[in-house]
Amino acid sequence: MIPRILVLLACVFTVTVRAERVYVLHEAGSPQAAYAARKLGEALRGQGHEVLAERAGYDRLVSLAIHRERLGPEAFLIIPEGKVITVYGGDARGLIYGTLALADSLRQGTPLGEVKAAADQPRLEFRGIKYNLPWETYRESSALSQHIPVAKDLKYWEAFLDMMVANRFNVVSLWNLHPFTFMVRPANFPEASPWSEVEQEEWRQLYRGIFRLAKERGLDTYIVHWSIFVSKELAAAHGVAKKNFYPHYYVDGDTSEIVRRYIRESVTQVLNEYPDLDGIGLSHGEGMAGMTPLERQKWMDDVIVAGMLDANRKVKLIHRVPFSSGLSSAGGTSNEVEQVTRAAMEQLGDRFDGPIWVEMKFNWSHAHTTPKFVKVHGGKLGDTYFKPAPKNYKVTWMARNEDFFALRWGVPDFIRQHIRLNAVEDYVGGYFVGSECYIPALDYFTAVKDPVDWKWAFERQWLFYQLWGRLLYNPDTPDAVFQGEFNRRYGAKGDNLLRAYALASNTQMRLGSLYDSRWDFTLYGEGFLALQGEYTKYIGVDELIGHAVMDPAYVSVKDYVATLAKGGSYGPERITPPVLADLLERDCREALGLVAGIDTTGNATLRYEVADVQTWAQLGLHLAAKLRGAVALQRFRTGGAAADKEVAIAQLEQAVGHWDEVVKITRPLYRDMPLTHYNHNFFHTNPDNLFHWARIRDEVAQDVAVARE
Structure with a gap:
């Protein structure tokens, strides 16, 4: 078995790469080897190296070969030895993966003379x-x-x-x-x-x-x-x-x-x-x-x-x-x-x-x-x-x-x-x-x-x-590999982006674990839409209160309020609505903080990356406030005090405020988008099945009216 070594850990090197003349040796009759050599050649040229058509006069030889006796299917080895870098694959796929791993290292700025030995093999077939x-x-x-x-x-x-x-x-x-x-x-x-x-x-x-x-x-x-x-x-x-x-x-x-x-x-x-x-x-x-x-x-x-x-x-x-x-x-x-x-x-x-x-x-x-x-x-x-x-x-x-x-x-x-x-x-x-x-x-x-x-x-x-x-x-591939790709794309401005995405886009899994779903139309997470009756529409506060959960560790608003009203409680292994709201608020506010100082001026691509973190975070804060409002509203409805109603209204108004932030972020960046979930939905008012967060703002605001009534 090959040890699971970090495969050419992605990082950004601040080095001057010396141009070298490189010959890539590979099996000419193999389409997969030819593909690997071509992609490696692109990476070499991108770093200023010359790729030779003939072997004579090279500064560096890169040898690409299959070694089935040493390696299993899809596994690879990279072995640097003096002027020669050998890439072995256990089969044609492994050869491609190893060659692309070497190419990635070059794109990260690694000089040919500093390429490190590496190996990897597949966990799943x-x-x-x-x-x-x-x-x-x-x-x-x-x-x-x-x-x-x-x-x-x-x-x-x-x-x-x-x-x-x-x-x-x-x-x-x-x-x-x-x-x-x-x-x-x-x-x-x-x-x-x-x-x-x-x-x-x-x-x-x-x-x-x-x-x-x-x-x-x-x-x-x-x-x-x-x-x-x-x-x-x-x-x-x-x-x-x-x-x-x-x-x-x-x-x-x-x-x-x-x-x-x-x-x-x-x-x-x-x-x-x-x-x-x-x-x-x-x-x-x-x-x-x-x-x-x-x-x-x-x-x-x-x-x-x-x-x-x-x-x-x-x-x-x-x-x-x-x-x-x-x-x-x-x-x-x-x-x-x-x-x-x-x-x-x-x-x-x-x-x-x-x-x-x-x-x-x-x-x-x-x-x-x-x-x-x-x-x-x-x-x-x-x-x-x-x-x-x-x-x-x-x-x-x-x-x-x-x-x-x-x-x-x-x-x-x-x-x-x-x-x-x-x-x-x-x-x-x-x-x-x-x-x-x-x-x-x-x-x-x-x-x-x-x-x-x-x-x-x-x-x-x-x-x-x-x-x-x-x-x-x-x-076991470490986060440093994915963070390294952010840095390759955006330099130091990308330092916090992987962490920010991991925090903010976890909003999707938390909503999906809280709200049970079945076939494709029954949930559209980034839009907070779900199939309700015959139509796909925004998940309003009443729907959120009574709907069943997907993850058995989660607790619905209705069950949570009913259990507490009977003097019951939940252990730390259960994710109740207040616990979920706190988790969402903690992670989404941290994500917003991580991207707050990123200057996206002159870089529209980076602007989208940052904006999507902010959008997920605001959706998470929207859900947190909505959960708190839903709990208060259900308490009021089941015998609570007038103060519960006021809390519900205030929290649901706060949820609308976070939705307005979503609209503010996304309106300049995203078109109105055709959505399959809307098939035959509101045909006369939305014949093109278009979605944008701005288009359903009135549905979101209806939660406040529900609480007031």
């Missing part, structure tokens, strides 16, 4: 991005379709996949309702294609390009789709699957033989025509209403699995866990569903390349709540998948984020605790990170006209991706 494609999305929304031009640009994908490998993600999964007719013209069902030959070829070149770029970077690729869906053209041509096409998704399963054959053959054809595509993900989800758990599993085996096994090569499989509650209503208990699914996976043995990756939604669609495992999609999960320990599959947690898209986020200890609590067993393979309601492509947020250092949306959230990716690879 599967470190994936869930990426919803904007065509035939699961949700139909302008917030998603607006990304189509960007997502059809291979320059965008080159940058996005560069980000992934730099942060040591190793899987990109592309999700949409029915991907097959975008990728192939089905050989026996050409009528299913809606495209001209020119259009079909454009789609082919896009998918081939994405998979080629991913392969070059050592990334595995999957397409993941929902279940019995076809193209609208196929449905019309054969009079089948009459609603099983975009934009419908809550529809009955169509098990007719023509649909079975069409989908099975499409699966096989896609895998044969795209050799750089590693695998397919299947889902017992929408498009299968009215079918029992056993019928759904048999359909999967007969169609998707059979189609994959008919391909001319061995491929990889993602198997989503069935939504227990939905399947139970179709004719089986949750335990029966789990037993059927486990048995089906075990019967496949080793027919797929590597373990089957079993995807489970962590705390439904809101993983950024509590790191405690409370539920999956549909509710509670038994231990059927875990006991006895599986032999041919591994669990991969789906860490969905439907809670913050505009504001930057970064709480490294939350991710470390997540891994510590949920990824220690051998049957856990890793994580997906991604969203259903958000696509990180078009920057539809930025309002200022001053130049910023990003082009696409994912670049704004660099800290989010760096934290998740690097910590999934090695949870």
Whole structure:
């Protein structure tokens, strides 16, 4: 085992780097080695070094090689010896990671002669991005379709996949309702294609390009789709699957033989025509209403699995866990569903390349709540998948984020605790990170006209991706690495930013732990919005008082007041509303203090970084005041004194004041933003589904009126 040494600890060096002539030796026939050498060359040139085309006359030789006997998969070693720096990888991925680690050190200002020995290896095998494609999305929304031009640009994908490998993600999964007719013209069902030959070829070149770029970077690729869906053209041509096409998704399963054959053959054809595509993900989800758990599993085996096994090569499989509650209503208990699914996976043995990756939604669609495992999609999960320990599959947690898209986020200890609590067993393979309601492509947020250092949306959230990716690879990666990136970007002005983000953006997890949520629309944390009845709207004081909690350690306002009224109390292990309010106030005020002295004049990028800390902090102070007001209001309503009502009014007025600070900070910086959570919400007054904190100020102020009444 390689010791978990700090990998080229990121710091800012104030040194003069002597320019050297460098030759990079690598395996010419390997696309991954060529990619690593190219990225290292960019870093060397960026520091003023000359990269030689021939070996003769070098000052420094950098040797890139794979050493499987010494290293495990994805591990790397950096060994400086005199004029030679050797980078070994346990495989092609490890070689890329080691080379990029060396490149990072150079960008931090390290002279070639001062490069330190380093090593690292992965903690988790599967470190994936869930990426919803904007065509035939699961949700139909302008917030998603607006990304189509960007997502059809291979320059965008080159940058996005560069980000992934730099942060040591190793899987990109592309999700949409029915991907097959975008990728192939089905050989026996050409009528299913809606495209001209020119259009079909454009789609082919896009998918081939994405998979080629991913392969070059050592990334595995999957397409993941929902279940019995076809193209609208196929449905019309054969009079089948009459609603099983975009934009419908809550529809009955169509098990007719023509649909079975069409989908099975499409699966096989896609895998044969795209050799750089590693695998397919299947889902017992929408498009299968009215079918029992056993019928759904048999359909999967007969169609998707059979189609994959008919391909001319061995491929990889993602198997989503069935939504227990939905399947139970179709004719089986949750335990029966789990037993059927486990048995089906075990019967496949080793027919797929590597373990089957079993995807489970962590705390439904809101993983950024509590790191405690409370539920999956549909509710509670038994231990059927875990006991006895599986032999041919591994669990991969789906860490969905439907809670913050505009504001930057970064709480490294939350991710470390997540891994510590949920990824220690051998049957856990890793994580997906991604969203259903958000696509990180078009920057539809930025309002200022001053130049910023990003082009696409994912670049704004660099800290989010760096934290998740690097910590999934090695949870022991120290905060100094992430702080070093702030300093590389902003010099001494970045000194306090990691600490400030860790304090302020923890507001999201505290709100999510306090307010129970389920599918994607049921909470939008940065907007303090939740699905209430048929509409998504601001979480008002009445809703906050009575709503259940997500984290069982938290206590709702209603339960807290009722317990105290009966003479009861809570121990120090419980997070009551007053305790939570104090924690929020303490951390958010410290965060505001940490960024108070940062001069952002002339640097719009830094202005956004600072403003997002301030916004999270003001949202946290808003929640603290709102909790105190809610407790006082509930006391008054349940027999308290008139003074309780006055306290409630004063605290809720203070909460509105903090919201006004949020508006003051964000109005100049953020556009009104399309929001998927608003689908069909207030259609006549907000037809474009636009969100901004300023737009819901009246809803926030209504709390004061509620208390006065």
